[in-house]
Amino acid sequence: MRIDLMTLFPDMCRAVLDESILGRAQKKGVLEVHCHQIREYTKNRQMQVDDYPYGGGQGLVMYAQPIADCFRAVCEQAGTRPHLVYMSPQGAVLTQKRAKELSEMPALCVLCGHYEGVDERVLEALVDEQISIGDYVLTGGELPALALIDCVSRLVPGVLSEETCYTDESHYSGLLEYPQYTRPAEWEGREIPDVLLTGHHENIRRWRREQALLRTAKLRPDMLKTAELLEEDRRFLVENGFSDPKE
Ligand code: SAM
Numbered sequence: 732m733r734i735d736l737m738t739l740f741p742d743m744c745r746a747v748l749d750e751s752i753l754g755r756a757q758k759k760g761v762l763e764v765h766c767h768q769i770r771e772y773t774k775n776r777q778m779q780v781d782d783y784p785y786g787g788g789q790g791l792v793m794y795a796q797p798i799a800d801c802f803r804a805v806c807e808q809a810g811t812r813p814h815l816v817y818m819s820p821q822g823a824v825l826t827q828k829r830a831k832e833l834s835e836m837p838a839l840c841v842l843c844g845h846y847e848g849v850d851e852r853v854l855e856a857l858v859d860e861q862i863s864i865g866d867y868v869l870t871g872g873e874l875p876a877l878a879l880i881d882c883v884s885r886l887v888p889g890v891l892s893e894e895t896c897y898t899d900e901s902h903y904s905g906l907l908e909y910p911q912y913t914r915p916a917e918w919e920g921r922e923i924p925d926v927l928l929t930g931h932h933e934n935i936r937r938w939r940r941e942q943a944l945l946r947t948a949k950l951r952p953d954m955l956k957t958a959e960l961l962e963e964d965r966r967f968l969v970e971n972g973f974s975d976p977k978e
Contacts, residue, residue: 732834732887733763734880735805735813737798738843739780740873741766747877752891753884761889764880767805772797781846790847798842798853805840813838815859818872818879819848822861825879827902829862833879834886841879843872905958907951909942941967948973 736744744766749757756762770778774796781791806812814836823829833839842849842858854861864875884890886897901908912923926938944964947954948971955968955976965975 732761732836732884733809733813733838734765734884735809735838735840736764736766736843736876736880737769737801737805737840738766738873738876739769739845740843740871741768744873744877748880753881756884756887756890759889762884762887764884765805765808767801769793769797769801772800772804784847788847792847793844793849793853795850795853795856798849799857802840802842802857809838809840811838813840815840815842815857816879817842817844817849817854817858817861818864818875819844819861820863820866820868822863824863824865825882827882830879830882831886834883839883841872841876843876845871905954906943907947907954909939909946940964944968945971948976952976 736748738744748754748764748766753762753764757764770780773780773794779794780797781793784790784792802815814833816833816839818841842853862875862879864878869875888894891897897903899908912927916923916928924938926934929935944955944960944967947958948968952973958976960977965977969975
């Protein structure tokens with residue numbers, strides 16, 4: 732998959748994207764991430780990227796022209812018009828489901844705002860979708876864009892070693908993940924659950940499912956309303972003192 736990132740801070744983004752799993756995925760060739768400096772597309776001598784808002788008020792607004800020209804260059808380099816996402820606290824909050832859909836697109840371009848954001852006409856003319864990482868405001872779109880790219884990229888085939896690395900995880904199936912343990916089996920007097928040492932796959936699978944249900948019921952009961960639950964899951968929750976989420 733190809734992902735382009737348009738930002739005023741490409742070095743900051745590259746430093747994160749070239750590390751660890753995403754860095755290895757790029758080296759393997761299953762992921763291509765290109766960071767573009769919007770400032771390079773300015774047409775004024777000072778390479779200014781922003782100006783005061785019409786009508787007055789606080790802060791600076793990013794010009795439309797350098798962003799549009801940067802996006803045109805991205806389209807040319809990619810040989811296609813990528814789906815353009817603007818990171819914004821006004822967008823729909825990112826979910827695992829949306830990340831999965833975006834990971835199936837052939838090309839994605841992510842725009843990071845800064846200061847007060849971007850000229851509204853960029854949104855009207857170019858942006859396909861606005862995505863937020865939560866109902867709070869950061870100084871710039873770089874951290875949100877990195878969160879989006881990380882979340883989308885790990886769902887691209889070949890980035891993680893197995894599909895089950897993410898299908899078993901929190902949010903994929905609508906539940907939180909079960910507890911995980913590693914060696915040693917006893918640490919500072921705390922032992923791991925016996926079932927995990929039995930090697931009995933069916934019992935371990937059932938235990939994990941039950942733990943996922945209990946954990947979700949305790950920490951995120953709202954998720955149970957939409958999670959796909961079997962009759963036995965609902966019965967298990969009721970037997971453990973929770974109300975039937977589907978009633
Ligand atoms: N004036 C804007 C508003 O009130 O909606 C906020 C601008 S914010 C200070 C600067 C930039 O940070 C935004 O253009 C956006 O790219 C990014 N940003 C801030 N919070 C974000 C969030 N929760 N999700 C995604 N992007 C965010």
